[in-house]
Amino acid sequence: MAKVKTKWVCQNCGYETLKYIGKCPDCGNWGTLVEEVEIKNTSSVSQSVVIDDSPVCLINEIEITESIKSSTGFAELDRVLGGGLVQGSLILLAGDPGIGKSTLILQTAGNVCSQDKKLLYVCAEESGSQVKLRAQRLNVNSDKLYVYSQTNLEAVINQIDVIKPEILVIDSIQSVYTSNITSSAGSVSQIRECTNLLMDIAKNKGITVIVIGHVTKDGNIAGPKVLEHMVDTVIYFEGDKYKSQRLLRSIKNRFGSTNEIGVFNMVESGLEEVTNPSELFMKERTDSATPGSVIIAANEGTRALLVEVQALVGKTSYPSPRRVSTGVEYNRLLQIIAVLEKRIGLQLSSHDVYVNVIGGIEIDEPAADLGIALAIATCFRDVVVSSDCVIIGEISLSGEIRNVSNIEKRIYEAQKLGFKKAIVPKQNKKLSENFDIEIVEVPRLIDAIKVCVSKSN
Ligand SMILES: Nc1ncnc2c1ncn2[C@@H]1O[C@H](COP(=O)(O)OP(=O)(O)OP(=O)(O)O)[C@@H](O)[C@H]1O
Numbered sequence: 111m112a113k114v115k116t117k118w119v120c121q122n123c124g125y126e127t128l129k130y131i132g133k134c135p136d137c138g139n140w141g142t143l144v145e146e147v148e149i150k151n152t153s154s155v156s157q158s159v160v161i162d163d164s165p166v167c168l169i170n171e172i173e174i175t176e177s178i179k180s181s182t183g184f185a186e187l188d189r190v191l192g193g194g195l196v197q198g199s200l201i202l203l204a205g206d207p208g209i210g211k212s213t214l215i216l217q218t219a220g221n222v223c224s225q226d227k228k229l230l231y232v233c234a235e236e237s238g239s240q241v242k243l244r245a246q247r248l249n250v251n252s253d254k255l256y257v258y259s260q261t262n263l264e265a266v267i268n269q270i271d272v273i274k275p276e277i278l279v280i281d282s283i284q285s286v287y288t289s290n291i292t293s294s295a296g297s298v299s300q301i302r303e304c305t306n307l308l309m310d311i312a313k314n315k316g317i318t319v320i321v322i323g324h325v326t327k328d329g330n331i332a333g334p335k336v337l338e339h340m341v342d343t344v345i346y347f348e349g350d351k352y353k354s355q356r357l358l359r360s361i362k363n364r365f366g367s368t369n370e371i372g373v374f375n376m377v378e379s380g381l382e383e384v385t386n387p388s389e390l391f392m393k394e395r396t397d398s399a400t401p402g403s404v405i406i407a408a409n410e411g412t413r414a415l416l417v418e419v420q421a422l423v424g425k426t427s428y429p430s431p432r433r434v435s436t437g438v439e440y441n442r443l444l445q446i447i448a449v450l451e452k453r454i455g456l457q458l459s460s461h462d463v464y465v466n467v468i469g470g471i472e473i474d475e476p477a478a479d480l481g482i483a484l485a486i487a488t489c490f491r492d493v494v495v496s497s498d499c500v501i502i503g504e505i506s507l508s509g510e511i512r513n514v515s516n517i518e519k520r521i522y523e524a525q526k527l528g529f530k531k532a533i534v535p536k537q538n539k540k541l542s543e544n545f546d547i548e549i550v551e552v553p554r555l556i557d558a559i560k561v562c563v564s565k566s567n
């Protein structure tokens with residue numbers, strides 16, 4: 111009989127120890143260590159160790175083999191992936207339960223198979239007929255698409271040798287297991303071992319592997335650090351479950367930039383690409399201007415996005431006023447409020463301030479500062495920024511407006527969507543393009559308030 115060994119494994123970072131301890135010394139989390147039984151099946155482990163015979167060579171002598179990227183059939187997904195699926199790479203798609211991960215991948219599978227590629231879809235959580243039902247609803251059908259309802263990874267590997275797919279999908283990594291170790295599916299040891307095996311398949315067989323992963327309640331992929339380290343690309347699928355729009359963003363990418371986002375719309379027949387997201391983010395906006403509502407031009411990867419920022423300011427009934435932000439970093443909000451108090455003289459210390467970015471999108475660049483400040487100021491004073499005006503600029507602690515990157519791209523996006531005026535930071539050089547839109551350069555926050563604020567009616 112094989113010797114039974116147990117160990118305690120941190121479910122967050124994969125740290126291992128022989129004894130129970132309350133706090134993980136590696137990642138610092140409490141109570142994340144779980145006992146796992148491990149039986150090493152030595153024969154199969156040693157088999158999977160492949161002796162690599164690639165020679166050591168000088169960097170100058172290495173010839174570049176162009177990595178082959180193929181389209182997923184979704185331009186939005188391709189952009190987030192850095193151009194498409196890289197052959198032999200391992201991609202992790204993570205997201206909340208029910209957000210539409212299986213839908214996205216099944217539609218992608220349909221697209222890829224229509225390019226005459228073979229794909230093996232391993233549905234470890236669902237039966238074949240459940241997948242078929244979804245495929246019917248999404249209008250996906252192809253005789254290159256193989257579906258395999260299986261949780262054992264060894265069985266999957268056997269099928270890979272039979273079917274020889276170019277792309278392998280595992281839905282999801284938390285529900286497959288390898289017989290090499292005995293801890294239950296979903297534990298960190300299993301996830302790590304399975305990901306290792308899948309990495310092997312990707313690199314040695316040149317198969318593109320797409321792995322779906324669930325996100326836990328606190329927003330982490332189960333066994334997050336373990337997984338993120340191992341794979342080539344990590345993309346998150348997110349959005350408000352009660353709304354139809356979905357965002358795709360990459361957290362890590364060995365083949366491209368990580369600041370691109372992809373935008374989709376979930377409808378009855380599946381996910382639709384949103385090629386002009388600014389229109390979507392402003393769809394619900396009314397024509398007349400409201401106090402506390404401002405349009406900003408944010409930069410997401412290679413494109414500019416227009417989004418609405420809303421603020422609500424009201425007298426507080428608490429000992430210390432509340433500051434609540436959605437889509438804007440909390441400390442950033444505090445800083446903007448401090449500048450408004452000190453440089454403009456708004457008495458915000460007796461008021462609650464709520465700030466919300468519409469459309470479930472996170473704005474983490476300082477270019478949104480001026481828009482946020484104007485949203486708060488207009489709500490406080492009950493005035494408006496005209497609804498055909500877009501606001502761009504970073505605010506310094508002294509109340510000056512700092513320049514931002516890609517200013518022309520942002521203005522261009524506003525012009526494309528029919529805005530008449532853009533409030534921008536004072537430019538050092540002339541803007542190179544000729545815009546049809548009125549451009550107002552403002553050096554300080556107080557000037558911005560002077561030029562774009564008017565009485566509401
Ligand atoms: N008949 C339908 N019509 C419209 N939308 C549907 C329909 N059925 C499912 N959906 C949408 O698809 C979503 C579920 O998609 P999907 O199964 O791809 O999610 P998932 O992320 O894979 O979920 P899980 O975590 O359970 O695997 C639902 O939340 C719903 O928005």
Ligand SMILES: [Mg+2]
Nearest residue numbers: 211212213281
């Ligand atoms: Mg699913």
Ligand SMILES: [Zn+2]
Nearest residue numbers: 120123134137
């Ligand atoms: Zn840990």
